[in-house]
Amino acid sequence: MGESRRKIPNPIKREVRQRCGFGCVICGLPLYEYEHMTEWAKTKRHVADEITLLCNRHHAEKTRGLLPIADVVKANENPKNLRSGDSAPYDLHFSGETCLVSMGSNRARHFFSQSPVANALVIDGFPVIKFEKISDHLLLSLRIERRDGKRILEIDNNELKYSIDSWDIELVGTSLTVRGGLRKILAEIKFDPTQGVTISRGTFARAGHVIRVEPDYMFDEKRNVRMSNSFVDGCPGWAFAF
Ligand SMILES: [Zn+2]
Incomplete structure (x- = not known):
């Protein structure tokens, strides 16, 4: 070679x-x-x-x-x-007593000793990003959508799947990047099996409400509120109610 x-x-x-x-x-x-x-x-x-x-x-x-x-x-x-029309499922691995979820420049750290379920992002009462500890297994679920509501990628209890409709999808090392075109990143997510997950780009939607994540901030589109550089310790994450 x-x-x-x-x-x-x-x-x-x-x-x-x-x-x-x-x-x-x-x-x-x-x-x-x-x-x-x-x-x-x-x-x-x-x-x-x-x-x-x-x-x-x-x-x-x-x-x-x-x-x-x-x-x-x-x-x-x-x-x-x-x-x-979809990738074959890939099983992610997570472990540990805590999970750290980063959204833009915002971070939340949850301790599973407090609760086996960490709802990291809740929109209108629905957990859009969730870590759950069942027996010794740490399971992640989340879904990233396009603006029109079409699914870009989904993780269901650690089972990662993506739609092949996007222009480009690349899993390099621990980072998954989905592009809608040249220099147009639709989703960027980095997996750390012992720490949690870092989302630097993505759109999370539920019942017409949209939370957009960019590398430096998280944006609540309905209220026009931008959050950045926050760290909540001992708290699973963020809840948006409308
Ligand atoms: Zn093969």
């Missing part, structure tokens, strides 16, 4: 992600690698049409010869996520 192999230009990577439905073409998993379908030694070039997405498992199967290249080519022509 030469150095140049790893350096696939970003626009080509994006084109591959879009064409493959932002997941492994075989199983749809959001954790994937860029894989040249034809042996790199033979082509030595980065052409989007010749590159596909494979998760670790399917990549290993292909490398070991357990997964025929013909099957990869076939899946590449009809990727799993494009058939279902």
Whole structure:
């Protein structure tokens, strides 16, 4: 594997992600690698049409010869996520006795010794972002929507799924970024399995009420109220009632 192999230009990577439905073409998993379908030694070039997405498992199967290249080519022509409209679910991991939720520059830290449920964001009585400790499991649920109410991504008891309708979706390291276009970030969320979650961009809506998160603040659109740099300790988060 030469150095140049790893350096696939970003626009080509994006084109591959879009064409493959932002997941492994075989199983749809959001954790994937860029894989040249034809042996790199033979082509030595980065052409989007010749590159596909494979998760670790399917990549290993292909490398070991357990997964025929013909099957990869076939899946590449009809990727799993494009058939279902959603990414395959990915199970997040969280642990610990506390959770820290950051929204814009606002933070709230909850202690599970006080309550097993931390409603981090409540709009009109409905928990839009929630951490829950059940037995030894720490479970996160949240939903980020577009302005028209269409779901961008959803986490249901740690099960992460995103709609493949967005222009670009990338899970790099612990950060998930959803873009509506070049330089137009619709959602940006960073997972820290031992701390909680940092949301630096996203729109949370319930019954027509919208709370918008930007890197420096959280904005209540109905009341035209902006919150920034707050820290509430020993409190699950924020409640907005209208
Ligand atoms: Zn796979």
